[in-house]
Amino acid sequence: MADDNSYESMLCVKPEVHVYRIPPRASNRGYRAADWKLDEPAWSGRMKITAKGKLAYIKLEDKNTGELFAQAPVEQYPGCVVESVTDSSRYFVIRIEDGNGRHAFIGLGFGDRGDSFDFNVALQDHFKWVKQEGELAKQEASESTAPKLDLRFKEGQTIKISIGQNIKKKEAGGAKSRPMAMGLLPPPPAGKVGGVIPPSVEQPTVSTVQSTAASLLDFGSPGPSAPPSADVWGDFTSAGANSSKDAVQSGWVQFS
Numbered sequence: 001m002a003d004d005n006s007y008e009s010m011l012c013v014k015p016e017v018h019v020y021r022i023p024p025r026a027s028n029r030g031y032r033a034a035d036w037k038l039d040e041p042a043w044s045g046r047m048k049i050t051a052k053g054k055l056a057y058i059k060l061e062d063k064n065t066g067e068l069f070a071q072a073p074v075e076q077y078p079g080c081v082v083e084s085v086t087d088s089s090r091y092f093v094i095r096i097e098d099g100n101g102r103h104a105f106i107g108l109g110f111g112d113r114g115d116s117f118d119f120n121v122a123l124q125d126h127f128k129w130v131k132q133e134g135e136l137a138k139q140e141a142s143e144s145t146a147p148k149l150d151l152r153f154k155e156g157q158t159i160k161i162s163i164g165q166n167i168k169k170k171e172a173g174g175a176k177s178r179p180m181a182m183g184l185l186p187p188p189p190a191g192k193v194g195g196v197i198p199p200s201v202e203q204p205t206v207s208t209v210q211s212t213a214a215s216l217l218d219f220g221s222p223g224p225s226a227p228p229s230a231d232v233w234g235d236f237t238s239a240g241a242n243s244s245k246d247a248v249q250s251g252w253v254q255f256s
Contacts, residue, residue: 012122019043020107033091
């Protein structure tokens with residue numbers, strides 16, 4: 001790419017613009033396009049916006065021959081070189097220079113609002129790029145002046161990496177006892193292998209049996225109870241003896 005002083009890029013081209021003579025500004029309130037003779041432009045032709053390095057140039061040329069009528073170098077935007085009027089978005093005031101140190105302010109007007117919008121955006125984009133380039137240059141300059149970190153090995157410097165020891169430590173730490181399988185119970189003690197021990201049953205005492213039988217015999221009797229005999233279970237015993245004899249005669253085995 002050529003040097004910035006010789007390389008010129010095209011930013012915007014509008015085939016028709018109008019130039020007006022403007023009266024001196026009477027106050028600091030700004031310019032008004034209504035004060036110009038909008039029906040009688042001083043010149044009409046083609047406008048180009050070019051960029052060369054950080055500068056932008058507004059060039060007014062003859063639309064047929066391309067002869068330069070005037071140009072305005074722009075160092076920043078918004079700025080004093082290009083100003084918007086207070087009563088319209090299609091008209092601007094620009095400061096032109098002849099290259100000999102002389103300058104003048106003229107009115108610049110567009111027939112369409114879209115053309116004036118493109119004019120405004122072209123200048124904004126250029127100086128936004130100039131700002132980004134300046135910040136990038138400052139960042140590169142600060143990085144070049146900062147001391148750089150030297151990560152290279154010095155002469156005779158070595159490093160040691162112990163890979164096998166780390167693996168052994170990991171395997172030793174990871175070995176754990178396996179838990180007992182679920183659902184398996186330990187074997188019972190040796191004395192209880194033969195079977196299940198039935199629960200102990202206490203034998204009722206004789207007095208308890210006698211009192212229970214007496215209450216059963218006395219239940220529901222209308223008169224006074226007869227004195228108890230020596231053998232309360234006599235009737236039941238005789239009945240049981242007869243039944244056991246019958247069982248022996250019939251061939252059934254008697255279980256005691």
